[in-house]
Amino acid sequence: MKLIEVERLEAFYGDMQALFGVSLGLAEKECLALVGANGAGKSTLLRCLVGLNQRVRGAIRFDGKDIVGIAAEKIARSGIAMVPEGRMLFAELTVEENLTMGMLTKRTGNWTLPRVYELFPILAERRKQMAITLSGGQQQMVAIGRGLLSNPRVMLCDEISLGLAPVVVGQIYDSFRIIRAEGMSLVVVEQDINRALSVSDRLICLLKGQVTLEARSADVDMTRLTAAYFGE
Ligand SMILES: Nc1ncnc2c1ncn2[C@@H]1O[C@H](COP(=O)(O)OP(=O)(O)OP(=O)(O)O)[C@@H](O)[C@H]1O
Ligand SMILES: [Mg+2]
Numbered sequence: 001m002k003l004i005e006v007e008r009l010e011a012f013y014g015d016m017q018a019l020f021g022v023s024l025g026l027a028e029k030e031c032l033a034l035v036g037a038n039g040a041g042k043s044t045l046l047r048c049l050v051g052l053n054q055r056v057r058g059a060i061r062f063d064g065k066d067i068v069g070i071a072a073e074k075i076a077r078s079g080i081a082m083v084p085e086g087r088m089l090f091a092e093l094t095v096e097e098n099l100t101m102g103m104l105t106k107r108t109g110n111w112t113l114p115r116v117y118e119l120f121p122i123l124a125e126r127r128k129q130m131a132i133t134l135s136g137g138q139q140q141m142v143a144i145g146r147g148l149l150s151n152p153r154v155m156l157c158d159e160i161s162l163g164l165a166p167v168v169v170g171q172i173y174d175s176f177r178i179i180r181a182e183g184m185s186l187v188v189v190e191q192d193i194n195r196a197l198s199v200s201d202r203l204i205c206l207l208k209g210q211v212t213l214e215a216r217s218a219d220v221d222m223t224r225l226t227a228a229y230f231g232e
Contacts, residue, residue: 083158
């Protein structure tokens with residue numbers, strides 16, 4: 001059984017349909033990269049998985065249980081965490097206060113505050129500073145740390161490298177090796193195709209709300225991926 005199974009998912013914003021029958025699976029400990037052009041529906045899909053988009057049809061099963069219509073807080077407590085696009089930190093709270101927000105799920109596991117500080121030592125130095133005073137890369141580390149502190153079984157990361165310097169992006173993706181070693185499953189939305197391929201086991205491309213390619217990352221054919229990404 002897959003940890004997450006999505007079947008014929010359709011999502012709507014008012015009358016506007018954003019997803020058209022998306023089906024996919026995520027295995028335990030797997031890292032899935034999700035790619036696609038602007039507006040393809042990547043963020044919408046992630047939002048559906050964490051219960052932030054209630055206007056859906058189809059099925060989403062997490063650990064065998066259908067979670068469509070379940071409140072976002074309950075889904076978070078059951079073990080799916082989101083690192084949202086734009087990070088969504090509380091600007092006027094400290095680094096540590098933002099991090100501890102993740103603990104509101106009351107899930108226990110390997111991820112503790114000291115372990116997050118070990119993963120991102122700069123955050124330990126800045127723990128008393130307001131989040132707004134951090135660089136973009138450091139803020140992204142806080143958003144990831146907050147996700148880890150909810151000790152999820154699956155973490156969904158939406159465009160975590162957007163607007164960051166290459167060296168910082170490298171540091172953040174290096175941390176994924178340690179995160180994966182703890183047995184967490186990941187879904188990573190990433191603009192940089194090579195980065196997406198190198199971090200993941202499997203890749204799914206969305207175009208206009210539909211899956212246009214699904215392949216093992218090691219086997220992806222760039223010509224087919226380009227066609228799947230842009231359409232014919
Ligand atoms: N809050 C919203 N209200 C109305 N339409 C929305 C909303 N959010 C997204 N959409 C629309 O849904 C479709 C999918 O958008 P989504 O943000 O999921 O795409 P994306 O693949 O994440 O794109 P990007 O790469 O720009 O982040 C787009 O047509 C978008 O305009
Ligand atoms: Mg998006």
